[in-house]
Amino acid sequence: MDKFFSVADIDDLDTVVQEALSLKANPYNWRELGKNRTLGLVFLNPSLRTRLSTQKAAMSLGMDVMVINMDKEGWALETQDGVIMNGTTVEHIREAAAVMGEYCDILGLRSFPSLKDKVADYTEELFNKFVKFCRVPVVSLESATRHPLQSLTDLITITEHKKVAKPKVVLAWAPHVKALPQAVPNSFSEWMCKAQEQGLVDYTIAHPAGYELSEEFTTGADIVNDLDEALEKADFVYIKNWSSYKEYGQVYPVQGDWLMTNQKLGLTNDAKVMHCLPVRRDLELSSEILDGPNSLVIKEAGNRVWAAQVVLKRMLENLKK
Amino acid sequence: MDKFFSVADIDDLDTVVQEALSLKANPYNWRELGKNRTLGLVFLNPSLRTRLSTQKAAMSLGMDVMVINMDKEGWALETQDGVIMNGTTVEHIREAAAVMGEYCDILGLRSFPSLKDKVADYTEELFNKFVKFCRVPVVSLESATRHPLQSLTDLITITEHKKVAKPKVVLAWAPHVKALPQAVPNSFSEWMCKAQEQGLVDYTIAHPAGYELSEEFTTGADIVNDLDEALEKADFVYIKNWSSYKEYGQVYPVQGDWLMTNQKLGLTNDAKVMHCLPVRRDLELSSEILDGPNSLVIKEAGNRVWAAQVVLKRMLENLKK
Amino acid sequence: MDKFFSVADIDDLDTVVQEALSLKANPYNWRELGKNRTLGLVFLNPSLRTRLSTQKAAMSLGMDVMVINMDKEGWALETQDGVIMNGTTVEHIREAAAVMGEYCDILGLRSFPSLKDKVADYTEELFNKFVKFCRVPVVSLESATRHPLQSLTDLITITEHKKVAKPKVVLAWAPHVKALPQAVPNSFSEWMCKAQEQGLVDYTIAHPAGYELSEEFTTGADIVNDLDEALEKADFVYIKNWSSYKEYGQVYPVQGDWLMTNQKLGLTNDAKVMHCLPVRRDLELSSEILDGPNSLVIKEAGNRVWAAQVVLKRMLENLKK
Incomplete structure (x- = not known):
């Protein structure tokens, strides 16, 4: 290499x-x-x-x-x-x-x-x-x-914690106070799309309209604008904010509630929750999740x-x- | 541990x-x-x-x-x-x-x-x-x-340089231009008080009125507001500035001369002089002491x-x- | 040592x-x-x-x-x-x-x-x-x-790349936007003057009038104010800016073109070009030289x-x- x-x-x-x-x-x-x-x-x-x-x-x-x-x-x-x-x-x-x-x-x-x-x-x-x-x-x-070292880490973490051969993995956009790069979601998506091709995962991306990632990273992914729909039967939920690719680097006001909470987690298959860190508590991801049994964020960082x-x-x- | x-x-x-x-x-x-x-x-x-x-x-x-x-x-x-x-x-x-x-x-x-x-x-x-x-x-x-690593260092240094089984150790407040934490004098005091309990030293603290440390660190120490009185028969003098604990973080004008000099050293039992460094020369401690035979500050830092x-x-x- | x-x-x-x-x-x-x-x-x-x-x-x-x-x-x-x-x-x-x-x-x-x-x-x-x-x-x-580690490096580099027993080495002043120290040219000069004494090089310094270095570093060197004259038959050209020693730290406007280029290199004996880096491209030294076969700057840095x-x-x- x-x-x-x-x-x-x-x-x-x-x-x-x-x-x-x-x-x-x-x-x-x-x-x-x-x-x-x-x-x-x-x-x-x-x-x-x-x-x-x-x-x-x-x-x-x-x-x-x-x-x-x-x-x-x-x-x-x-x-x-x-x-x-x-x-x-x-x-x-x-x-x-x-x-x-x-x-x-x-x-x-x-x-x-x-x-x-x-x-x-x-x-x-x-x-x-x-x-x-x-x-x-x-x-x-x-x-x-x-951010390929992060994405490889994420695949390692999913592999360690999966309970089924081909888990459903959801990348979910979340709010933030700053305009963040697309590097982590781009990279996670290209790794998950390839993992899907190799039969390792099913991959879904959920984000508000206007936050589409560049297609070069998402080919093969199921892309939806409805978070609740995406979360159904999810085994892993990956929370991340990013700024707009189309209107490059812009941040739009979004409709609906994109903060990940235990209530939303109830829609999933008892999904494990991931984040690349640093995370803004109760803005991107609720404290109850981060401090609860479904969070993998520390183990993920360790990996x-x-x-x-x-x-x-x-x-x-x-x-x- | x-x-x-x-x-x-x-x-x-x-x-x-x-x-x-x-x-x-x-x-x-x-x-x-x-x-x-x-x-x-x-x-x-x-x-x-x-x-x-x-x-x-x-x-x-x-x-x-x-x-x-x-x-x-x-x-x-x-x-x-x-x-x-x-x-x-x-x-x-x-x-x-x-x-x-x-x-x-x-x-x-x-x-x-x-x-x-x-x-x-x-x-x-x-x-x-x-x-x-x-x-x-x-x-x-x-x-x-x-600042426990400093205090352990100080006890090591006193042990190395003591000429009597149970030396008299004096912590003496000194002037400074900034409001400094109480961490070093607190810590030195709790180590010296325990050392006194274990028969290793006699411990005295001298500071102007208003600069009392929290009692949790000084139980057992002899505390005086007269520097000359404290220095009598001292074997080690530990110089340090700190801000007020009672009026938390405040700095008062003080009466009397709290700069440690060779003249004041004449009151002691040819005491060794210590300081955790960095030291403000001729504000906390005179250059004549720092450059003279009674200073332990460099060996102390080495320890x-x-x-x-x-x-x-x-x-x-x-x-x- | x-x-x-x-x-x-x-x-x-x-x-x-x-x-x-x-x-x-x-x-x-x-x-x-x-x-x-x-x-x-x-x-x-x-x-x-x-x-x-x-x-x-x-x-x-x-x-x-x-x-x-x-x-x-x-x-x-x-x-x-x-x-x-x-x-x-x-x-x-x-x-x-x-x-x-x-x-x-x-x-x-x-x-x-x-x-x-x-x-x-x-x-x-x-x-x-x-x-x-x-x-x-x-x-x-x-x-x-x-800057003696730089000067030793330069002598190592000249030794590695010389084609004749006693190469002609030229230190050539070059323009810059800031007032720089004399440390590198001083040091290079004292090393080259000693190398000349020991029969290892012939040493010439070229700079505009007013940029004379302190004589303690240049005894034995051939010093000229004409760059073209200095470059004749040069085997190594060492490019470096410095501020005035006499009018200490000052920068004067200079006459003539002191930017080193391929055209000027044509005056030399196919000289290798050296610089301690960082170098301001096309201000001190032309890109064509830096990216061409005569530049030693990367190997020099490696040394x-x-x-x-x-x-x-x-x-x-x-x-x-």
């Missing part, structure tokens, strides 16, 4: 999930694999879970880890070619990425979308340039349009380690010795 | 001090004990000595260490229950602590008091919620009312490592293997 | 370069040397390459590494003696350096010049005080007047690891076991 950016970088989903679960059972069996290998984690935006879980996964594999918080250090990168750099950007991504590639065997990159320039965001300009110029394997720590570890393990195995 | 928060978490003071001194003599004998164990150091406030000494102690025990500077990353935590999170806090402490507990075998937490809400500060609301929700052993890196190491060692030994 | 601050800390330049190249060939042969040794990297100013390359070098030597970003943490140091610390500085360098020396076997320090107080900058007041008070070996991560590693290796060997 030279890049971990989307579900397309994984062939057989269940195989990678089983490998992750074997790492969860024996996390430290591979300390020799990462010896004398360095992981650089580059953050252009803040991170809590992603940084900690990936750092932990790499250390458990015996790797040395360096964290680079470029957002905190005012190290503004130029991404455009052909500009005379006489302004506020201090270094071009061509040099910055190449230099970090000199110091690291594998790099991770986190970069949020602008939510203003749809084309730049959806062509993944920054991530792709970073991959091109750094010349080492790159794992996405969330990019403009995807971030095994998603990161299986990806790094595959990348390490692929490195030329 | 499941928690290191106050002197109540240690039974026999001299035993833990001797164990710390044996680690100082042989710091790297326990590299296997911490192997495949991760320490997370969570800072809601800045730290220099505490971070470095605890990180060093953990690495010497073979642990992997992750530092989480939540104060620098704008990751504002919600600590109240029952609020709809539609404001500026991005994550509830229930989730944040639980998630960090998923990634770490032991956590450290630094959190300063508000100095505004006495009840919230003195019930240690934040620290206690963190302990409750993270579900792994927690070592205080200074909380609203205590922070062994306090942290003995606490982490005991926690590691207590973890289910 | 107790200090790495200037070229005076190295006797035979080619010997240290060959040792660095042997580490590049076998980076992990010395993992035992740094075991149970801690490196503290103290930054009073931002760093990307220096932090990553030094951290990587130390980890490859088996050291534990602690990074201390004092600039980000608002931990303002007092450097003057005899002042009553009742202002904004929270700790004196006497205590801060001494404490960090308690926790680390070797320290690195980065500190930029004020560009306002020429005497304080050029007497290296801060660096020297830090060395004095911390009492452990110190490696400069760039100080007010020098930072081996410069740091050879210096740390020598310091570790010198530590009392």
Whole structure:
């Protein structure tokens, strides 16, 4: 594996999930694999879970880890070619990425979308340039349009907790106070659509009109605007806010009640509730659910380690010795 | 040891001090004990000595260490229950602590008091919620009312440098330009009062009227408002500023000269001078003392490592293997 | 080696370069040397390459590494003696350096010049005080007047890529939008002047009138104000901006075109082009050069690891076991 950016970088989903679960059972069996290998984690935006879980996964594999918080250090990168750099950007991504590639065997990159320039965001300009110029394997720590370590985590968590061979999984839009990226729902959807193709889940998306995701991520999903309808017989409900894709980055007033509560949970098949965190309590998801027996959110966050570890393990195995 | 928060978490003071001194003599004998164990150091406030000494102690025990500077990353935590999170806090402490507990075998937490809400500060609301929700052993890196790693360090330093079996130890208030917490003097006092009970020291506190500490920390101490009287026959003088407990967080003008100088040192039994650092030179403590033979402040700061190491060692030994 | 601050800390330049190249060939042969040794990297100013390359070098030597970003943490140091610390500085360098020396076997320090107080900058007041008070070996991560790890890197890079025994090396001033320190050109010059003495290079400096460097760094160099003249028969061209030394920290309008381009490269002996990075594209150095076959800037940045590693290796060997 030279890049971990989307579900397309994984062939057989269940195989990678089983490998992750074997790492969860024996996390430290591979300390020799990462010896004398360095992981650089580059953050252009803040991170809590992603940084900690990936750092932990790499250390458990015996790797040395360096964290680079470029957002905190005012190290503004130029991404455009052909500009005379006489302004506020201090270094071009061509040099910055190449230099970090000199110091690291594998790099991770986190970069949020602008939510203003749809084309730049959806062509993944920054991530792709970073991959091109750094010349080492790159794992996405969330990019403009995807958060693949989260989605792999979610599939691991569903696999661990499913009670039927092919559970019904529902992605449900929820309110928020800010305009959030589509990265998590895009990514979850492309993983669930592929999981559906491979016979692992049935996948439904529920959101208010106007919040349609880009079709490239949702092909095969059942898409409805009625939350109650979606929840019927659901085995897993995945709660997440996102801003509009069509009117890019906009937030509309919505009709109806999209806050997930125990009452709504009564419509499901005693569904487990998931969220990528951080969650706004009683705005996206009720406290009664989060503190109750149906919530998987902490276990889900814990599983971030095994998603990161299986990806790094595959990348390490692929490195030329 | 499941928690290191106050002197109540240690039974026999001299035993833990001797164990710390044996680690100082042989710091790297326990590299296997911490192997495949991760320490997370969570800072809601800045730290220099505490971070470095605890990180060093953990690495010497073979642990992997992750530092989480939540104060620098704008990751504002919600600590109240029952609020709809539609404001500026991005994550509830229930989730944040639980998630960090998923990634770490032991956590450290630094959190300063508000100095505004006495009840919230003195019930240690934040620290206690963190302990409750993270579900792994927690070592205080200074909380609203205590700084136990500093106090254990101080007892180690007194033990190393005492010339008599039961030295006279004086905590002396000193001026400052800012309103500082009571955590260090509270904590030093509860450790010295217990040390006095166990026959290790005689303990006196000197401060201007109005700067009384909460009685829960000072039972058994000799408390005076006359610095010269307190210094008589002192073997150790511990200099520290704090703001008022009674008029919570306030700073009063004081009468008399509370700056510690060589002249005042002449009243003592050639006392050694201690301070937890950072120290304001010639405001709290004169340069002539800091640069002279009676100062222990650098050795004291160095001993922070062994306090942290003995606490982490005991926690590691207590973890289910 | 107790200090790495200037070229005076190295006797035979080619010997240290060959040792660095042997580490590049076998980076992990010395993992035992740094075991149970801690490196503290103290930054009073931002760093990307220096932090990553030094951290990587130390980890490859088996050291534990602690990074201390004092600039980000608002931990303002007092450097003057005899002042009553009742202002904004929270700790004196006497205590801060001494404490960090308690926790680390070797320290690195980065500190930029004020560009306002020429005497304080050029007497290296801060660096020297830090060395004095911390009492452990110190490696400069760039100080007010020098950047020795960069200069050693540059000599390594020239040695690797030279096609003749004694190549002609030209330092060429280039435009910038900000007033930059003289540290990199000073340091490069003192290393190249010594290399010239030891028969390794011929050294020329080209800059506009008014941008003369301090003579203590340039003795023996051929200094010209005509870039075209300097470039003739050059084997290596080192591009760098700096502000005036004479009119300290000032920036003048310059006559002529000092942007390095392929056209100017045509005047050379197919020279390789170097820059310490970050580089302002098409202001200091044209994109066509940076993206073309004559640029060494990425390989040069990569070589930072081996410069740091050879210096740390020598310091570790010198530590009392």
